[in-house]
Amino acid sequence: MYNILVVDDEKEITDAIEIYLRNQNYHVFKAYDGEEALEIFAKEEIHLILIDIMMPKLDGTKTTMKIRENSAVPIIFLSAKSEDMDKVLGLNIGADDYITKPFNPLELLARVNSTLRRYTSYSNTIKEKENMIKIGGIELNDTNKEVLVDGEAIKTTPIEYKILFLLMRNPNRVFSIEEIYEKVWQEPAYNPDTVTVHIRRIREKIEINPKEPKYLKVVWGIGYKFEQ
Amino acid sequence: MYNILVVDDEKEITDAIEIYLRNQNYHVFKAYDGEEALEIFAKEEIHLILIDIMMPKLDGTKTTMKIRENSAVPIIFLSAKSEDMDKVLGLNIGADDYITKPFNPLELLARVNSTLRRYTSYSNTIKEKENMIKIGGIELNDTNKEVLVDGEAIKTTPIEYKILFLLMRNPNRVFSIEEIYEKVWQEPAYNPDTVTVHIRRIREKIEINPKEPKYLKVVWGIGYKFEQ
DNA sequence: TTTTTTTCTTAATAAACTTGTAAGAATTAT
DNA sequence: ATAATTCTTACAAGTTTATTAAGAAAAAAA
Numbered sequence: 001m002y003n004i005l006v007v008d009d010e011k012e013i014t015d016a017i018e019i020y021l022r023n024q025n026y027h028v029f030k031a032y033d034g035e036e037a038l039e040i041f042a043k044e045e046i047h048l049i050l051i052d053i054m055m056p057k058l059d060g061t062k063t064t065m066k067i068r069e070n071s072a073v074p075i076i077f078l079s080a081k082s083e084d085m086d087k088v089l090g091l092n093i094g095a096d097d098y099i100t101k102p103f104n105p106l107e108l109l110a111r112v113n114s115t116l117r118r119y120t121s122y123s124n125t126i127k128e129k130e131n132m133i134k135i136g137g138i139e140l141n142d143t144n145k146e147v148l149v150d151g152e153a154i155k156t157t158p159i160e161y162k163i164l165f166l167l168m169r170n171p172n173r174v175f176s177i178e179e180i181y182e183k184v185w186q187e188p189a190y191n192p193d194t195v196t197v198h199i200r201r202i203r204e205k206i207e208i209n210p211k212e213p214k215y216l217k218v219v220w221g222i223g224y225k226f227e228q
Numbered sequence: 229m230y231n232i233l234v235v236d237d238e239k240e241i242t243d244a245i246e247i248y249l250r251n252q253n254y255h256v257f258k259a260y261d262g263e264e265a266l267e268i269f270a271k272e273e274i275h276l277i278l279i280d281i282m283m284p285k286l287d288g289t290k291t292t293m294k295i296r297e298n299s300a301v302p303i304i305f306l307s308a309k310s311e312d313m314d315k316v317l318g319l320n321i322g323a324d325d326y327i328t329k330p331f332n333p334l335e336l337l338a339r340v341n342s343t344l345r346r347y348t349s350y351s352n353t354i355k356e357k358e359n360m361i362k363i364g365g366i367e368l369n370d371t372n373k374e375v376l377v378d379g380e381a382i383k384t385t386p387i388e389y390k391i392l393f394l395l396m397r398n399p400n401r402v403f404s405i406e407e408i409y410e411k412v413w414q415e416p417a418y419n420p421d422t423v424t425v426h427i428r429r430i431r432e433k434i435e436i437n438p439k440e441p442k443y444l445k446v447v448w449g450i451g452y453k454f455e456q
Numbered sequence: 457t458t459t460t461t462t463t464c465t466t467a468a469t470a471a472a473c474t475t476g477t478a479a480g481a482a483t484t485a486t
Numbered sequence: 487a488t489a490a491t492t493c494t495t496a497c498a499a500g501t502t503t504a505t506t507a508a509g510a511a512a513a514a515a516a
Contacts, residue, residue: 068240095330144402145450157474192492194476200493211493216288218492220484385463420503421464428504439504446503448473460496471504482493 002116003087005029006064007037008052008078013101017050020109038066044075048116050108053079064095074115077101079155133168135228138206138215140168149206159184160202163195167226168217176223199224229361229370229397230344233257235265235291236280236306236326241329245278248333249340253397255361256258262286267296273362274301278336281307302343306331323427361396363456366434366443377434387412388430391423394453395444404451427452 005028006014011032018028029038029046035058037051049067053060064075077098083213133140139148145161147154156164162184167175177196181189189195199218203210217227232254238342239260246256257272259265263286265279277295281288292303325339361368367376373389375382384392387438390412395403405424409417417423431438445455 013478094331144400144453145447146400146402155448191477193478195491197476197494200495221491260465419466421467424503425465425505449502457494458516460513462511462513464509464511466509467507469504469506472502474499475496476499477497479496481495482491484489484491486489 002047003027003029003182004112005031005037005040005046005049006051007031007034007049007055007060009033009055014053015076017108021112026112034040034060034063034066040075041067048112049075050112051075051077053077076111076115076120095139106180135171135226136215138164140166146179147206156202156205159198160205163198164202164206164226167224171226171228174219174223174225179223195224229252229255230275231255231257231362233259233265233272233274233277233282233339234290235259235277236260237283238280241280241306241407244333245336248337252337252341256265261332262288262294263293265291267419269295269301272379276303276340277303278340279303279305280341281305297413298347298414304343363396363454364443366392366396368393375434382433384430385435387426388433391426392430392434392454399454399456402447402453407451414449 005023006017006028007030008014008017008073009032014032016048018030021028022110030041031040033055038058041049047121049064051060051063055063058066064077065075067075067130069109074096077099078101079099096115098109099111101176132142137150140146142165145156145158147156147161147164150209152194161178166180166183167173175183175190177191178193180195181187181192199216200210203213203216206215215226216224218224232249232385233243234249234256235258236242236245237260242260246258247258257268257274259268261283263276264338266286268274269277277292279288279291283291286294288305288307292305295301295303306329308325308329318339325337325343327339360370365378366372367379369376370393373384373386375384375389375392393407394408394411403411406417408423409415409420428438428446429439431444435441443454444452446452
């Protein structure tokens with residue numbers, strides 16, 4: 001069962017697509033603008049995105065670029081104007097296919113199917129990319145537990161890596177010290193200093209100036225977050 | 229095992245291609261401009277080049293002409309604009325194929341495969357190299373289980389060879405001790421020391437200074453990798 | 457088959473690195 | 487100003503990895 005995120009500001013379109021796809025046993029998530037799409041994408045496990053280029057707030061290309069910062073999920077573009085398509089393809093943001101509106105349901109299905117087939121046959125490929133997170137100049141490769149800072153590999157200890165991974169997998173989300181301890185050590189926290197010190201050590205490795213962190217920020221009285 | 233040099237100034241593209249090709253057991257070298265490409269080509273044994281036409285410094289056509297001065301290595305051009313392709317083909321600089329961006333991974337693979345097939349049918353020189361892996365100064369010939377260090381043959385025991393082969397076939401990927409044991413012995417590990425000692429022996433044979441390994445590195449708390 | 461040689465595993469110790477703690481300094485909120 | 491929170495540092499304790507050496511197992515040679 002694949003999860004497909006459909007992003008279009010016209011409700012009739014998302015609804016129609018939902019019906020086509022649901023019939024084929026796909027599970028559909030709907031978003032009506034780019035920001036909403038990003039929220040859903042962060043929360044749900046999405047296997048393919050169908051996205052309109054022209055949208056209010058965050059348009060299709062910008063949304064895609066944001067998503068591409070840390071995912072290689074297949075993306076199919078929708079648009080009424082074929083000139084828009086040229087622009088998108090020129091941007092080289094990793095469009096896997098495109099469909100011009102109005103489209104016929106069979107064509108839509110065919111493309112969704114073929115894109116998914118293509119990607120799943122390369123499942124290792126996707127998996128590899130999906131095990132990578134990049135935010136700003138910091139890049140995590142989870143298969144190798146490797147951390148790159150501005151392209152340079154740095155050494156981290158296992159605990160440091162786990163904390164960094166936790167925070168980077170949920171950018172901008174604030175984790176309390178207790179939460180970090182529980183998630184990383186898998187047991188209830190009893191000394192908050194431990195986490196504090198690890199945070200300091202991570203900062204020393206990934207921040208230019210650990211005293212004025214750019215990524216690993218403290219939210220006073222609440223906890224820490226990795227800022228996107 | 230073929231070595232493919234991918235030249236493109238857009239890191240996302242070289243990275244994506246690397247993943248596609250590595251999955252097919254090609255070994256990928258990446259360059260981000262023509263000059264870098266020439267350097268790598270001079271140092272490494274390259275069987276095929278994928279090169280972008282538009283690039284800073286030395287562009288794709290000029291780089292190709294330099295290479296063609298003393299090599300007939302197959303070259304496939306990448307470009308966003310098909311007009312550029314016309315120009316390249318008109319130049320008659322020995323383009324073996326071309327792919328317009330954005331390309332689909334399957335198409336890329338198909339062309340790489342067919343180009344290599346075409347070339348290998350001419351000479352058995354390359355075919356001989358198919359079972360060879362070369363990383364830095366270390367060379368494995370898998371047909372006769374031979375290991376060369378800076379061109380000099382060294383002796384390895386069967387287990388040493390298997391470990392080295394495993395790590396070198398997946399350069400930069402980190403394998404835990406358990407993983408190494410399972411893959412090499414084909415049974416679950418119960419004494420990690422065994423692997424540790426073998427690693428030490430391999431280092432003794434392939435490293436200049438086993439205490440400061442250049443190739444066979446440890447990743448603390450996680451495992452070992454062969455660094456490229 | 458028996459002997460010899462090579463390779464593999466174990467175990468014990470040493471070295472290197474990581475982690476948690478504690479205590480004082482600095483910062484932020486009340 | 488005071489209290490609470492976070493930062494910083496250093497060090498001791500704990501882990502992991504490296505190194506040896508010696509005996510067991512396997513392979514090769516006699």
